[in-house]
Amino acid sequence: MKKEADAIVNILKEKKLRVTPQRFAVYANLLHRNDHPTAEQILSDINQDVPTSSQATVYTALQALRQVGLVREVVLEPGVCRYDANVEPHHHFRCRCCCVIEDIPWETFQSLDLGGLRPGITPERYEVTVEGICDRCQ
Template sequence: MSAHKSEIVTILKSKGLRITPQRFAVYANLRLRGDHPTAEQILTDLNREIFISSQATVYSALQTLREVNLIREVLLQEGVSRYDANVSPHHHFRCRKCEKIEDINWDAFQSINLNSLRAGLTIDSYEITVQGLCETCQ
């Protein structure tokens, strides 16, 4: 999911966002990773070599990027928000030992008949989370 600097600038501008160094850095960081990091992991990554951002700034950037649908918040564990720059429909696998998270192709499962759910429910979307052990933890 990597992108060149100019591509990221174009994407951010297309959503009507002002290009700040911190917003750019948060989005670029998420585009380069596939591990569904927490805000704290993003902050640590960004500040590894040179201080670029505070925790509040990272959270603000994440909220803004989520509001314009450039990223999504992934809730796979109680109380832990992770972030994903892959906004196309897909599912997730979570290793219950090392907590590694990886994407699963949307078509990996047969479609679910949402009409079989209780009457009166209106479904906007769904996502399947599969939990188990990854190859390393088996």
């Protein structure tokens, strides 16, 4: 546990981020989950351990982590922003029934041909979202 905490502190310092208890807690929380939580879910989790965090603090920490590339925003449904500490290229599956979100390995889809885009558009990245029914809901 101490080694893991030290590793998180080192990662934050390498990215030139000040290590605050709340920022540490937000990043540690995200590293231990794969369910793509909302800021509110993260706040609820970390307030169980560090009851001094506010919604504004969590949003500020998430923004700082996102700006240095440690966290990415995932928007798979209107009006809901989720967060993911897996910043490696990957796709997502979202169940229409239970709303669970799962990572899909990048290699699952063959490279997309983006040559059909209208002239003047320069694609920089893409992500595929697959929607359907998960095996638990079938």
